[in-house]
Amino acid sequence: MKLFNRLRFRTKINLGLTLIVGFTSLIITIFVIRMASDALIEQSRKRGEVLSGNLALRAEDPLLSMDLLRLESMVNELKKVDEEIVYAFIMDDHNRIIANTFSDGFPTNLKYANQVQGKNIKVVTVDTGKHRIFDFAAPIFISDTRLGTVRLGLSRSGIHSVVQNLIFAICALTGAVLLLAVVVSTHFARTMTMQLGALRRHAREIVRTHLGAGQGQENNDNYDFLRGFSRGDEIQQLTETFDAMAMTLECHIEDLQITETDLTRQKELLRTIINVTPDFVALLSPQLTYLAVNRTFAEHVGRTEEQIIGMTDAELYPPEIAKIKIEEAKLVLNTGRTINKENREDTTPEAPARWFHTIRVPVYGENNRIIGVLSTARDITELKSYQAQLIQSQKMESVGKLAGGVAHEINTPLGIILGYAQLLQDDFKPEDQIHKDLEIIEKQARVCRKIVADLLGFSRQTESEKITMCFNNSIMEVVQLVSHTFKLEKIEISTSLDDRYPIIHGDPEKLKQVWLNLLSNAMEAVIEAGAEKGGIHISTSLDTSAMTITAIFADTGYGVAQKDLGAIFDPFFSTKPVGKGTGLGLSVSFGIIKDHGGTIEVLSPLPIPVRREFGLPENSGPGTMFTVVLPLDEISSEDENSIKS
Known part of the structure; x- marks a missing residue:
C-alpha cells in the first residue's frame, strides 16, 4: 500500500485504466463466448433435426418398396453434400441396417446409442473419443405404421472452430482497446498532472505573497512545501499545499470575523440611529438606484427596506414626482451642489397634499469623486x-x-x-x-x-349665557319648528335621538341657531339636488366614557365639492348663487360650537353604508353630513348611573 501511495499520479491512472479495461474485456469475452456457443449449438441442433426429418420423409417410398440401392444412394449423396455430416444410416423396423455411409464397416455400438420412441426426433451427444457428435434419430412412419429409423450424425468441430475464431477476435479487439486506453490515459494523466502542478504552484504563490506564509516562517514544519518537500504523488502534494493554505486562511478568517463583528456592531448602531429619526433618509447610487433607506422612508412609500434596495424613483413615485426627484439627484451628481427646499407632493387625488423639507447632498469617495447622493426629507405638513x-x-x-x-x-x-x-x-x-x-x-x-x-x-367677543339644558330638547324644538315647511317641500326629517336625555351646559338659543342653520342649509341642498323625494336624518349618541354628546345631521342634497370642504366654515364663503346666501351661517355656527368647547366637522359625499344605516334614499344627491361633538355638563355619580341605565 505504501508503494502504491508513492507512485506518480500518471502511473496510477495508467494502471487503473488498464485494470478496468482488462477486467471489463474479460467479463465481456466470457459472456459473449458463452452466448455465441449456446446459439451455435442450438442452431446446429435445429439444422440436424431438419436434415434428419427430410431424409426420413424421402426414405418412405424406397423403404416401402425395399429399394436398397436408392436408400444407399440417398445417404451417400447427403453426406457428400454436407461436410459436417459424419455419418448417416437407415434401419428397418427390426433395427437392421439397410443403408449406411460407413466405408470401413458399421460400428455396432453406434446402432443402440440413440433409440427413438414415438414419432418425435430424438437427439443425443455421442463421444467417439476424438470427436463429439450430435446423433439425430428420426422415425419413418406411414400412417401409424413404423417402417424404420433414420440416424444422422453432425460434427461439433465446426462450432468449436467458430468459437475459437470469436475468442481470437475478442482478444485482439481487447488488446487494441487496452492499448488505446493506455495511450489516452497517458495523455490525460499528463495533462492532469500539469494542471495539478500549475494549481499547486499558484496555491504556493498565493500563500507566500497574499497570505504571508512564506515570510518569516521558512523553518516551520507546516510550510515544508515552500522548500520543495514532497510526499506522495501530485494529489498528495496539492493536498498539503491546500492544508497549509487552509491553516493560513483560518488565521485570516479569525481576524476578519473580529473585524466583521466590530463592523456589524457599528452598522447596527448606525441603523438604529437612522431608523429612530422621523426624517426620510435614503442613499442613491450614481445610477440613481437606492443603496440604503431607513425604516421611516420605507413606511412612507409602503414597501420594505429590502424591496426598495435597487429600485429607482420612477418605480416608487408617480411620474410627475419621480421626474422632479430624478432631475434633482442628477443635478447633485453633476454639479456637487446641495439642494435645500420645501416642496409639496400630491401622491393621489384622494389623499391630501403633503409638505416636505428636502435636503440633498453629494457623497464623495476616493479622489474627491461623487459616488452618490444622500437625501433627507422631513414631513412638515403639520407645521404648514x-x-x-x-x-x-x-x-x-x-x-x-x-x-x-x-x-x-x-x-x-x-x-x-x-x-x-x-x-x-x-x-x-x-x-x-x-x-x-x-x-x-x-x-x-x-x-x-x-x-x-x-x-x-x-x-361679538362676549361669552354666551350658558345654563344647564337638555341637548335633545333643543334639537326637537327646532325640528318641530321647521317640520311643516319641510313637508311642503317633500323633505322628510327622521330622528334617532339617544333616549338617555344627555344634559349639557350651554346657551339654548345659540345652539338652536346652529341647528336651524344646519337644517336650513340641508333643505336648500336637497331642493337644489332636484330629487323627487329628499331626506334629512338627525341622530344623537351619548359617550359617558369620553363625557361627550354627538349630533349628526345627514341630508341627501347636492353635497359639497372636495375642494370646498376646507373653506366651508370661512366667513363669506358660500356655494349658493349670488343673492341667496351671506356666507356667514356656518361661520357663526362654527363660532358658537367652538364657544361651547366642541367641534363641528363636515363629510361629503355621504357614504352608502351611512345612507342605509340612517334609512336615507340612495337614488338622490351626493349628500352631506355634519358632525357636532359637545362636552357634557359635570354630573354626579347618581346621575351618571341613571344615564347609563
Whole structure:
C-alpha cells in the first residue's frame, strides 16, 4: 500500500485504466463466448433435426418398396453434400441396417446409442473419443405404421472452430482497446498532472505573497512545501499545499470575523440611529438606484427596506414626482451642489397634499469623486397646517374686528332706509309701481339688516349665557319648528335621538341657531339636488366614557365639492348663487360650537353604508353630513348611573 501511495499520479491512472479495461474485456469475452456457443449449438441442433426429418420423409417410398440401392444412394449423396455430416444410416423396423455411409464397416455400438420412441426426433451427444457428435434419430412412419429409423450424425468441430475464431477476435479487439486506453490515459494523466502542478504552484504563490506564509516562517514544519518537500504523488502534494493554505486562511478568517463583528456592531448602531429619526433618509447610487433607506422612508412609500434596495424613483413615485426627484439627484451628481427646499407632493387625488423639507447632498469617495447622493426629507405638513391656521386665525380676528366696526356703522343708515321705505309705502296704492319698488327696497334692506346681524354675531367677543339644558330638547324644538315647511317641500326629517336625555351646559338659543342653520342649509341642498323625494336624518349618541354628546345631521342634497370642504366654515364663503346666501351661517355656527368647547366637522359625499344605516334614499344627491361633538355638563355619580341605565 505504501508503494502504491508513492507512485506518480500518471502511473496510477495508467494502471487503473488498464485494470478496468482488462477486467471489463474479460467479463465481456466470457459472456459473449458463452452466448455465441449456446446459439451455435442450438442452431446446429435445429439444422440436424431438419436434415434428419427430410431424409426420413424421402426414405418412405424406397423403404416401402425395399429399394436398397436408392436408400444407399440417398445417404451417400447427403453426406457428400454436407461436410459436417459424419455419418448417416437407415434401419428397418427390426433395427437392421439397410443403408449406411460407413466405408470401413458399421460400428455396432453406434446402432443402440440413440433409440427413438414415438414419432418425435430424438437427439443425443455421442463421444467417439476424438470427436463429439450430435446423433439425430428420426422415425419413418406411414400412417401409424413404423417402417424404420433414420440416424444422422453432425460434427461439433465446426462450432468449436467458430468459437475459437470469436475468442481470437475478442482478444485482439481487447488488446487494441487496452492499448488505446493506455495511450489516452497517458495523455490525460499528463495533462492532469500539469494542471495539478500549475494549481499547486499558484496555491504556493498565493500563500507566500497574499497570505504571508512564506515570510518569516521558512523553518516551520507546516510550510515544508515552500522548500520543495514532497510526499506522495501530485494529489498528495496539492493536498498539503491546500492544508497549509487552509491553516493560513483560518488565521485570516479569525481576524476578519473580529473585524466583521466590530463592523456589524457599528452598522447596527448606525441603523438604529437612522431608523429612530422621523426624517426620510435614503442613499442613491450614481445610477440613481437606492443603496440604503431607513425604516421611516420605507413606511412612507409602503414597501420594505429590502424591496426598495435597487429600485429607482420612477418605480416608487408617480411620474410627475419621480421626474422632479430624478432631475434633482442628477443635478447633485453633476454639479456637487446641495439642494435645500420645501416642496409639496400630491401622491393621489384622494389623499391630501403633503409638505416636505428636502435636503440633498453629494457623497464623495476616493479622489474627491461623487459616488452618490444622500437625501433627507422631513414631513412638515403639520407645521404648514399650523402656519395656515395661525394665518387664518389672524385673518379671522381682523375680519371680526372689521365686521364689527362695519356692522355698527351700517346699522344706523340701514334702519333709516328701512323706516323711510315703510313710511313711503303708505303714500301709494299697492298696485302702483312706486309701491312695488318700495317693497323691493324694504326687502333688500331687511336682507342687509340680516347680514349686519350676522356680522355682529360673528364679531361679538362676549361669552354666551350658558345654563344647564337638555341637548335633545333643543334639537326637537327646532325640528318641530321647521317640520311643516319641510313637508311642503317633500323633505322628510327622521330622528334617532339617544333616549338617555344627555344634559349639557350651554346657551339654548345659540345652539338652536346652529341647528336651524344646519337644517336650513340641508333643505336648500336637497331642493337644489332636484330629487323627487329628499331626506334629512338627525341622530344623537351619548359617550359617558369620553363625557361627550354627538349630533349628526345627514341630508341627501347636492353635497359639497372636495375642494370646498376646507373653506366651508370661512366667513363669506358660500356655494349658493349670488343673492341667496351671506356666507356667514356656518361661520357663526362654527363660532358658537367652538364657544361651547366642541367641534363641528363636515363629510361629503355621504357614504352608502351611512345612507342605509340612517334609512336615507340612495337614488338622490351626493349628500352631506355634519358632525357636532359637545362636552357634557359635570354630573354626579347618581346621575351618571341613571344615564347609563
